[in-house]
Amino acid sequence: MLNGSMVALITPMTGSGEVDYASLEKLVEFHIDRGTDAIVSVGTTGESATLSLAEHLAVVKQTIAFAAGRIPVIAGNGGNATAKVIELTQALGQLDVAAMLCVTPYYNKPTQQGLIAHYRAVADSTDIPQILYNVPGRTGVDMLPETVAELALHSKIIGVKEATGDLSRSSRLRQLCPADFLLYSGDDATACEFLLLGGNGVISVANNLVPAEFKAMCDAALAGNATLAHRLDAPLTGLYSELFCEANPIPVKWAVHRMGLINNNHIRLPLTELSDTYHGQLLQAMNKARIEVN
Template structure:
């Protein structure tokens, strides 16, 4: 079962730009100890856009190795070319991932028919469960619930990460896709309401730095206890805005570095490290969340 509080894990890097596998192992262990329900390796927050395929596969492989079966690992397999997504999918099929997460092809703006054909082809390349990922704010294509419903018939497409923040889609997706189809929020700010409306969990950015608190919020929301969920996220809600003061994952990598979770906040071009003008904003939100910084 994949549900609850799932982290969209950052990919730690050394100052020369190479992947910092020691810090990656530390991050995986940290999340397991804090109770995170699942890990997404090399998704958007993991800088999938700037990791070449060989490195992408290596990071997913190491994440699975470090998790050692203690928590499910979901490998990112999205690409804007279907052939590349299939290649990523095949390469991860024997790594031990519990599922794969595929963002809608970005920039080239496929039609609904194109999306259906793309995801069907990717799913047919493996028997590993596939999770669709809709984030039009980054991809410029919106996969509507009606399009998602056309993909429910593909046997190993098991769910969708819906990151529009449009809560009306929860009911519509559930009506169209059935109760067994997994619905994951991809928007931290509306994740509590998403789960209270019938969602199965959230794939989160904030979870990188407040996993214990985020897990408590998810547990309460999934049980239908809005009061407890509100209380659990009271001190971390400010992070939901602060962590997007610049493009994700710029702020969350900076915050993780200040916490000592990773050796430095290096990020690959064309993204750059957090602008000094936002340091105070993020530090204030971290203080509110009772996060100790170095």
């Protein structure tokens, strides 16, 4: 089972905008060394929307190679055209991925029946476990708990990443879905409570910066130790808000660069580098979390 503290890993790039594989290897080692439970490669935080198909596959392939079996790698396979998602899914299925994370089709605004048909078609096209991903704030469509419950009956659909920040969703999903269906938080600010309410893990943006600390919080929450989990979570709360002062992954990529973990802060258009206005407050949140910066 894929449980615990998972990182929605950034995709480092050179100054000219190419993927920086030397920095990628460094990031993978950073997370293995600090106990992260799984890596999500080329999700939203990994700039999936602006990578070509060839780049997408290459980044996932290299991440798996760098991990060398020491940590599971989950590949992002979402998109807004079912046929293209199936094409990507089948290509990723040739790699040694532990599972795939499939965001709801964005911009199209499918109905709940459209979502069911989409995810069933994708799951039917592969033998690799699929994780649903609901983030209506970015996609413009909300996959309802009842829809998730229907999809949870598919043998290849093993879990959902719920990124609404609505904690009542976790209880509703647990009530409706099979006992072994995996519930992941995609909202760092409410992740601790999500786990204490019975969630199985967190796919996190902040984990890019504080993997050991985030892992400790997740472990405490999964063990049901609310007092310890809240104490470990408290220094990280500033990060949870400041890492979204501009669209993800703009702030987190800037912060990881300030930590010296990647060689360049390049991010692909239409996103641009973090505005000077936000540098001070993000640095303050990093200082509260005891993160060393260059």
